[in-house]
Amino acid sequence: MAARADDLIDRRRLRRKLSFWRVAAILLVAAIVVATTGYFWRDGTGVGIAHIARIKIEGTITEDEELLERLERVRESAMVRGVILHVNSPGGTTAGGEAVFEAVRKLAAEKPVVAQVGTLAASAGYMIASAADHIVARQSSIVGSIGVLFQYPDVTGLMDNLGIKVDGVKSSPLKAEPSPFTPTTEEERAMIRALVMDSYEWFVGLVQDRRPLDRAEVLALADGSIFTGRQALDSKLVDSLGGEEEAVRWLGTRGVDGELEVVEWKPRNQGGWWGVGSQATVASLLGLDRLVDALFARAGLEPLFLDGLVSVWQPRSSSTAD
Secondary structure (H helix, E strand, O other): OHHHHHHHHHHHHHHHHHHHHHHHHHHHHHHHHHHHHHHHOOOOOOOOOOEEEEEEEEEEEOOOHHHHHHHHHHHHOOOEEEEEEEEEEEEEEHHHHHHHHHHHHHHHOOOOEEEEEEEEEEOHHHHHHOOOOEEEEOOOOEEEOOOOEOOOOOOHHHHHHHOOOOOOOOOOOOOOOOOOOOOOOHHHHHHHHHHHHHHHHHHHHHHHHHOOOOHHHHHHHOOOOEEEHHHHHHOOOOOEEOOHHHHHHHHHOOOOOOOOOEEEOOOOOOOOOOOHHHHHHHHHHHOHHHHHHHHHHHHOOOOOOOOOOEEEOOOOOOOOOO
């Protein structure tokens, strides 16, 4: 009986040791996977061979530090032979467009860059596309809307109906003007118009520098009009018609091997493997990020409010004031 009891104890000890080493082996494999994944994802692509980088610039343009940092990493990567900017944007803030424009020009100084317009490249979206060395658009893409906008609400009528007044003390007449709580004066309108026109002149100058157009030709196009890709080609706002294949073909004329894989550079994993950035990566792999985006879009909760001057195209509705 004593020998049988000793055998049972030995077996239990052996099982515990085997369980420990099994767990240790699983943890070791997991650590190797994490380390390997982190190594290959360090540049946001998982590709350690020569390739063509695709960077998507979509939606409303703002001062996006992550996008600027991604453009810089593409510039520094020895594996990137050429760059395709996939632009699909109605525009955004002038400051945001300016920052991305400058980052693209810095990138283009070292690697050939082509912009491929999807559905829309208008206002600040077109500003960014013009920073590329070549612009490709679909025949039915919407291009243009060169101009600057400053909008502000006027709720004075509503306040009168509600019996509400707003008083204030300020250092000078133009401080904090225009205000939604008081009618706009001619002096205030002149101030805003001077600000808008200065930014407009700057925008026109960028297009003149980047496109094969003289100032008179740019001004004729820079009245806020939008164009199809076909019209934009005739007006020299774009260089050719097509999609990504056409963009890759053009890169081939700049010494980039057209057989290279096109790899999308996505936002970099931040916060470590178990951090917020890694959670976002896992969500992306599971498709949860696309689900959340779709839900926000359907609920109308996409970002709509921008600070500062904007260069953005939007279809005019009955509620939009002139």
